[in-house]
Amino acid sequence: MGDSLRTASWIGTAAALALAVLTLAACKKHDEDASGGRKTPSGLPVPRYVALKFGEVNARAGPGDDYRLLWVYRARGLPLQVVAETREWRRVCDPNGKLSWLKSTGVDGRRTVLSLLAEAVALRAKPQTSAKVDAYLAPHALADLDRCKDGWCKLKVRGQGGWAPASAFWGTDERRQCR
DSSP: OHHHHHHHHHHHHHHHHHHHHHHHHHHHHHHHIIIIIOOOTTSSOSSEEEEEOSSOEEEESSSSTTSOEEEEEOOTTOEEEEEEEOSSEEEEEOTTSOEEEEEGGGEESOOEEEEOOSSOEEEESSSSTTSOEEEEEOTTOEEEEEEEETTEEEEEETTEEEEEEGGGEESOOOSOOOO
16 A cells, blocks of 8 residues: 555656646746737737728727727728737727727738828938938828838839838837827
8 A cells, every 4th residue: 555655646746747847838938928929810920010901991899790880991001000819800000099900801911101291201212311312202191111221111102112211101110009
């Protein structure tokens, strides 16, 4: 009987050790999640920018067709920031600071920006204020975003392109825009 008690005790100790290892692994995973290493249903990071895929996309109060319709976006290419997601829905922040849920099929991974300025934005040949102006972007216009570097972004609109200050646009700041 002494041997079976020692065996039971050893099994109990092994089980407790295994549980402790699993608990440590779970804590490590939680720490990774809190630091941005979290896995999303799409496998893509949150927050991130997307663009409206269609000229009309319903914005809902929650992730499902049975949630109240808040409004309808009517601006194909409008940049939005994904701040949360489910498999089929994306919670987005828009340039007005409003949050809503959209079907994932209503957005795509293109990067676009919206001019925040009331005047035209000069698109320059190089990312410098002294560089030659190649074109102008109309006030509050949308543009395709190629890349940003050192406070400047390379944009393109209908074949015309150039560099402009990132601060002139919504859709360039990687930090979460809506709380």
